[in-house]
Amino acid sequence: MTAPKPAELRAALDERIDEAAGRWLDEALADIATGMRAIGTLFPAAGRKCGRGPLVDDVAAVESETLRSWNSEDAVRALLLTALPLTGAELGTEISALYRYGDAAEKRGVLRGAGVLREEPELVDSVLPLVRDALRSNDTGLIAAGMAEFGAEHLDAPAYRQGVLKCVFLGIPLRDVFGLPERADSELARMLTDYARERSAAGREIPNDVWLVVDPTQLHSAEEA
Amino acid sequence: MRIFDPHIHMSSRTTNDYDAMYRAGVRALVEPSFWVGQPRTSVGTFVDYFDGLIGWEPFRASQYGIAHHCTIGLNPKEANDPRCRDVLEVLPRYLAKDGVVAVGELGYDAMTAEEDDVFAAQLELAAEHELPVLVHTPHRDKEAGTRRSLDVIRESGIAAERVVVDHLNEVTVEAVAESGCWMGFSIYPDTKMDEDRMVRIMRRYGVERMLVNSAADWGKSDPLKTSKTAHAMLAAGFEPAAVDTVFWSNPVGFYGQSGRLRTEAPALGDGDGTTYAGNSIERGKR
Numbered sequence: 001m002t003a004p005k006p007a008e009l010r011a012a013l014d015e016r017i018d019e020a021a022g023r024w025l026d027e028a029l030a031d032i033a034t035g036m037r038a039i040g041t042l043f044p045a046a047g048r049k050c051g052r053g054p055l056v057d058d059v060a061a062v063e064s065e066t067l068r069s070w071n072s073e074d075a076v077r078a079l080l081l082t083a084l085p086l087t088g089a090e091l092g093t094e095i096s097a098l099y100r101y102g103d104a105a106e107k108r109g110v111l112r113g114a115g116v117l118r119e120e121p122e123l124v125d126s127v128l129p130l131v132r133d134a135l136r137s138n139d140t141g142l143i144a145a146g147m148a149e150f151g152a153e154h155l156d157a158p159a160y161r162q163g164v165l166k167c168v169f170l171g172i173p174l175r176d177v178f179g180l181p182e183r184a185d186s187e188l189a190r191m192l193t194d195y196a197r198e199r200s201a202a203g204r205e206i207p208n209d210v211w212l213v214v215d216p217t218q219l220h221s222a223e224e225a
Numbered sequence: 226m227r228i229f230d231p232h233i234h235m236s237s238r239t240t241n242d243y244d245a246m247y248r249a250g251v252r253a254l255v256e257p258s259f260w261v262g263q264p265r266t267s268v269g270t271f272v273d274y275f276d277g278l279i280g281w282e283p284f285r286a287s288q289y290g291i292a293h294h295c296t297i298g299l300n301p302k303e304a305n306d307p308r309c310r311d312v313l314e315v316l317p318r319y320l321a322k323d324g325v326v327a328v329g330e331l332g333y334d335a336m337t338a339e340e341d342d343v344f345a346a347q348l349e350l351a352a353e354h355e356l357p358v359l360v361h362t363p364h365r366d367k368e369a370g371t372r373r374s375l376d377v378i379r380e381s382g383i384a385a386e387r388v389v390v391d392h393l394n395e396v397t398v399e400a401v402a403e404s405g406c407w408m409g410f411s412i413y414p415d416t417k418m419d420e421d422r423m424v425r426i427m428r429r430y431g432v433e434r435m436l437v438n439s440a441a442d443w444g445k446s447d448p449l450k451t452s453k454t455a456h457a458m459l460a461a462g463f464e465p466a467a468v469d470t471v472f473w474s475n476p477v478g479f480y481g482q483s484g485r486l487r488t489e490a491p492a493l494g495d496g497d498g499t500t501y502a503g504n505s506i507e508r509g510k511r
Contacts, residue, residue: 044321048485101272101318103279104502138503140495
């Protein structure tokens with residue numbers, strides 16, 4: 001699983017939005033690129049102008065790993081970010097302000113959109129605090145966006161593990177967590193095994209997702225011991 | 226009876242009020258940003274307040290089947306505090322939000338030079354963001370303040386039908402009626418305007434361009450004053466259609482000019498809609 005390319009997002013969007021919305025988006029992209037209009041006044045309007053809801057339908061979602069968890073408005077906002085004529089720390093400052101003044105949907109757009117941008121160390125420095133802010137919240141949409149491409153790629157191991165555990169706690173599907181096959185380590189397996197044991201001991205249901213990381217035989221041997 | 230309260234400060238009301246308002250027929254409302262009793266001393270507290278007006282408060286309203294919108298602006302009272310002046314810088318971001326249907330409350334408090342500047346700057350923002358404007362008229366020196374507001378509105382070039390001048394009374398209504406702006410009235414338990422006086426004004430001026438609100442906030446006020454005035458209209462012989470014009474079609478027509486009005490309470494919140502960003506209005510059930 002890799003982050004989608006801007007062209008993929010645009011192609012998927014064009015399937016979903018009408019001509020007027022497409023025109024609004026083209027004009028917004030041009031105005032941001034030339035500095036005609038501030039991204040701060042366009043970013044909030046993404047859902048209103050181009051619609052909301054999943055970017056790809058259920059059938060396409062099965063085929064497209066990268067677009068499955070994206071909403072249309074996330075895609076619009078990611079494209080708006082790519083139009084910014086800024087790099088490095090300046091880009092990071094602009095993106096941080098969009099997050100600070102954004103509503104929940106805009107914050108998701110920032111976190112998902114950051115994964116689409118060209119990677120720069122200054123950008124990572126700016127966006128990682130936003131990811132941590134999202135993971136401190138109890139907003140499942142925000143946490144899922146925090147554990148999408150950008151956040152999951154750049155969080156350090158302890159924060160990544162805590163993020164995964166919080167997703168399991170809140171019922172966020174682990175298939176939406178980026179990089180799990182590569183980043184799941186023995187410590188994460190221990191944490192989730194302990195969690196599953198705790199649930200089991202309390203006679204409570206164990207979320208299915210833990211078996212993506214936990215070895216069921218470990219759970220049983222511990223119970224019998 | 227369906228009611229749209231075009232001016233009520235729900236952040237300072239309880240869920241009991243939401244419940245009572247729904248029972249009385251309130252299905253939609255607009256919460257103008259205004260001062261909050263305790264003076265604010267930084268831009269940050271304004272931003273948190275604005276975030277509540279577009280975030281938590283619409284969710285709370287939706288839990289009671291009420292569509293919540295807001296107006297965003299730097300109010301005249303706090304426009305005089307240099308520590309709050311930079312709120313103007315963040316307004317463009319908030320005026321672009323989904324639930325924002327007007328710029329306001331603007332206008333005058335003590336009619337200072339600072340209030341002049343901030344009022345004019347925000348009228349420009351309204352034009353830029355294609356939003357209607359909610360103008361507050363001062364408690365003191367109301368008549369002069371109303372006339373001065375109308376002058377500033379005229380000079381700004383904004384169309385009169387995109388402006389409501391609020392908190393009017395018998396003395397100030399005439400000038401606003403002539404200006405072509407919408408006429409706003411706040412019905413309070415003891416001050417400003419009551420139901421019967423409101424009915425007399427509507428007898429004289431008709432129901433077109435009339436917006437009647439409870440303006441309920443943290444002070445002595447009553448969130449059911451809209452409903453009570455509607456019943457007073459019926460008792461005075463107004464047709465139900467005229468009541469519907471004042472309490473539904475007029476606010477829908479005025480704020481609808483934003484292009485962002487949704488008169489059905491939207492499904493807000495996470496997943497099953499009982500929480501917003503992980504927080505609920507329940508206490509102890511969960």
